[in-house]
Amino acid sequence: MHVADHPLITHKLTVLRDVATPSPTFRALTSELVTLLAYEATRHVRTHEVTIQTPVAETVGLAISEPRPLIVPILRAGLGMLEGMTALMPSAEVGFLGMVRNEETLEPSVYAERLPDDLSNRQCFVLDPMLATGGSLLSAIQYLFERGAQDVTAVCILGAPEGVAAVEKAVEGHDVTLVLGALDERLNEHGYIVPGLGDAGDRLYGTAG
Ligand SMILES: O=P(O)(O)OC[C@H]1O[C@H](OP(=O)(O)OP(=O)(O)O)[C@H](O)[C@@H]1O
Ligand SMILES: O=c1cc[nH]c(=O)[nH]1
Numbered sequence: 374m375h376v377a378d379h380p381l382i383t384h385k386l387t388v389l390r391d392v393a394t395p396s397p398t399f400r401a402l403t404s405e406l407v408t409l410l411a412y413e414a415t416r417h418v419r420t421h422e423v424t425i426q427t428p429v430a431e432t433v434g435l436a437i438s439e440p441r442p443l444i445v446p447i448l449r450a451g452l453g454m455l456e457g458m459t460a461l462m463p464s465a466e467v468g469f470l471g472m473v474r475n476e477e478t479l480e481p482s483v484y485a486e487r488l489p490d491d492l493s494n495r496q497c498f499v500l501d502p503m504l505a506t507g508g509s510l511l512s513a514i515q516y517l518f519e520r521g522a523q524d525v526t527a528v529c530i531l532g533a534p535e536g537v538a539a540v541e542k543a544v545e546g547h548d549v550t551l552v553l554g555a556l557d558e559r560l561n562e563h564g565y566i567v568p569g570l571g572d573a574g575d576r577l578y579g580t581a582g
């Protein structure tokens with residue numbers, strides 16, 4: 374697990390957490406935060422050497438390899454992270470998973486899916502701002518494994534220790550990396566991250582209250 378340690382990330386997170394921050398600012402900050410986190414998350418993106426000609430000399434650089442990486446935002450809240458991620462890796466392909474957590478039982482369920490059939494040999498980047506109990510992320514990762522994925526990086530803005538531990542235990546021995554903007558204190562009795570930022574989907578799309 375990588376937890377971002379950068380004053381710009383903490384500053385943006387502080388504004389994001391603030392209950393007084395309105396949806397348009399929340400959306401803009403989410404996008405900016407993801408671009409910063411994506412820098413860490415894509416550190417091991419597969420590349421190969423290419424020879425190019427600059428105006429001055431021939432040189433060897435790197436290009437992102439085929440098959441292209443796959444970005445998977447978890448609807449709804451993960452959609453708010455898509456633009457920030459594609460800004461950094463515009464050649465990636467995008468697949469979608471719609472998941473919702475039952476707020477009584479905290480069990481996640483899948484209500485929409487649009488992914489390539491074969492994910493073997495694809496690097497997958499899952500986007501979901503909140504890793505609370507970890508149920509949603511784990512179920513998303515298992516979905517990708519069932520399609521043959523072997524290399525999954527999850528980018529989350531906030532994580533709770535309970536959820537991170539549950540995901541790490543369940544994926545032990547697999548190539549799964551977690552990249553978090555911050556690791557918060559705990560979950561409350563409703564399964565919300567403390568101090569957290571509330572319901573990310575509601576705050577992104579203005580459906581709170
Ligand atoms: O770790 P968990 O306990 O599973 O909780 C985290 C999930 O809850 C939120 O989604 P939600 O179900 O609220 O759907 P939404 O994005 O449509 O608001 C969040 O975006 C995660 O997907
Ligand atoms: O704190 C939380 C927990 C789950 N989902 C959210 O959006 N926020």
Ligand SMILES: [Mg+2]
Nearest residue numbers: 572573574575
């Ligand atoms: Mg929600």
